[in-house]
Amino acid sequence: LALFVEGPEIAKYALHAPGSINLSQGSLPEIIVTSSDEVVMQRSFLMHGDIKRTHCISVATPQGINYSYDVSFGSLLQAWNDGFLNVAKMWHSRGGQQLAEPIGLPVEIHGQPDFAYLENDMADWPDSISTSYHQLGYELDQYGAPIFSMEIEGGVVENKFVPSDTLRELNRIIRTELKKNIWHKIAEGSVIEELPDNTYAIDDKEYFVDFKGSDVMKPVIREGAEKHELLVNIPEGKKELSYKIIW
16 A cells, blocks of 8 residues: 655655555666667567577567567567567666566567478477587678577578668578588468468468569479478589568
8 A cells, every 4th residue: 555645836755664564666767779861779588479598599680670580590570660679678677587578569579490401301300409410600790780600410591681761671682602502491380371472471461571582593382281481402512592571
């Protein structure tokens, strides 16, 4: 119980003992990390579905397009536009949860490892990384945006994300130097539909994947009992592919 008094020309003050109630309980104040005219990166924990991810980097761009990347899995987690992050659960009081929260409604990507060697094209996609995966960190390009690198069984995979200047669109550029073919999981959903222009609609058009730029590496849709997967096979050697995530 708390008892306050205030009125005309009387500032609000408490009549209860200071230790009788903790007013810090309840909703937290917002602590906002905003985007600017330069790329902004923030390390944090993130919730992806009901799983807490502990090795994440969120990136805000001057174009207002944001995304989060799980360094430990080497996977794109989500993309959104406008506001960036509320970090109150990181920086308020002791910040016990260490969670950053996107401002807005992000489009969630599948969040599993993005690259895997499969025994055949019908093999189950792994839900954890293999011991052959090694994170090589990231370098910043001329605009201050990160280029993420990983090593998988002696092959190297680079990921770069370029925002659109005018649309809710994130262009993903993948460069590989591989000793054998590798599979890349682009998307997962209850339904994935290929449209006539080589664009793929994910989860009843929640978002789209535009793969029109590649004639050599064409994605395939695997239809399981509970979900569809959009995969592409990347041949050995030095290769580059790109596609756009649109929402």
